[in-house]
Amino acid sequence: MNLRPLARRFYGRDAVTLARDLLGxxxxxxxxxxxxxxxxxxxxxxxxxxxxxHAYRGPTRRNASMFGPPxxxxxxxxxxxxxxxxxxxxxxxxxxxxxxxPLEGLDDMRRRRGVEAVTSLCSGPGRLxxxxxxxxxxxxxxxxxxxRLWVAPGRPARDALVTARIGITAAAEVPWRFVAPGTTFASxxxxxRRRRRA
DNA sequence: AACCCGATTTACT
DNA sequence: GTAAATCGGGTTA
Numbered sequence: 729m730n731l732r733p734l735a736r737r738f739y740g741r742d743a744v745t746l747a748r749d750l751l752g753x754x755x756x757x758x759x760x761x762x763x764x765x766x767x768x769x770x771x772x773x774x775x776x777x778x779x780x781x782h783a784y785r786g787p788t789r790r791n792a793s794m795f796g797p798p799x800x801x802x803x804x805x806x807x808x809x810x811x812x813x814x815x816x817x818x819x820x821x822x823x824x825x826x827x828x829x830p831l832e833g834l835d836d837m838r839r840r841r842g843v844e845a846v847t848s849l850c851s852g853p854g855r856l857x858x859x860x861x862x863x864x865x866x867x868x869x870x871x872x873x874x875x876r877l878w879v880a881p882g883r884p885a886r887d888a889l890v891t892a893r894i895g896i897t898a899a900a901e902v903p904w905r906f907v908a909p910g911t912t913f914a915s916x917x918x919x920x921r922r923r924r925r926a
Numbered sequence: 927a928a929c930c931c932g933a934t935t936t937a938c939t
Numbered sequence: 940g941t942a943a944a945t946c947g948g949g950t951t952a
Contacts, residue, residue: 808934
């Protein structure tokens with residue numbers, strides 16, 4: 729398993745392309761002498777001119793990292809409780825990591841999460857940050873330096889299931905959520921179409 | 927599946 | 940001031 733960090737050029741693309749290409753990659757975390765690894769199985773793209781994106785209204789204190797160089801982390805606090813991890817693509821755009829398949833350091837993740845079931849460790853953007861100990865201290869972290877948090881090549885998914893993004897109200901139908909085919913570790917099953925009653 | 931609630935920041939009035 | 944927020948857990952049914 730090659731755990732070396734991906735280089736800057738991997739990130740400096742449009743967020744949709746990057747989101748697809750992140751599926752199957754490895755998020756690597758080193759914290760308190762432990763190494764934690766998870767495979768990306770769910771990601772969402774947020775573009776610069778995207779009503780659902782934190783970047784939509786321009787730079788603010790919170791989203792400053794989104795406007796910095798590609799390949800850094802954008803971490804923010806969601807609903808006052810949870811942290812969410814984004815990977816900055818081209819400046820002003822980012823990819824939200826929504827779920828990982830835990831591969832290494834599961835007991836450490838369990839301890840941080842306070843749950844046992846492997847499908848509850850990293851299946852959700854807030855859950856995976858808790859499992860990996862990601863906080864605002866990681867906002868702006870350079871993911872190419874291989875120091876505390878980075879992304880390694882893994883084995884890119886050959887395909888992606890495509891759905892609308894979760895938990896947004898603006899641009900609710902834009903199909904920029906990507907799920908690795910066959911995974912059981914997504915935050916929600918990737919329903920392709922919503923059934924509708926007449 | 928449908929609510930309810932927590933904890934806090936942000937953006938807008 | 941205030942509503943909404945890239946959420947998660949719990950309860951009710």
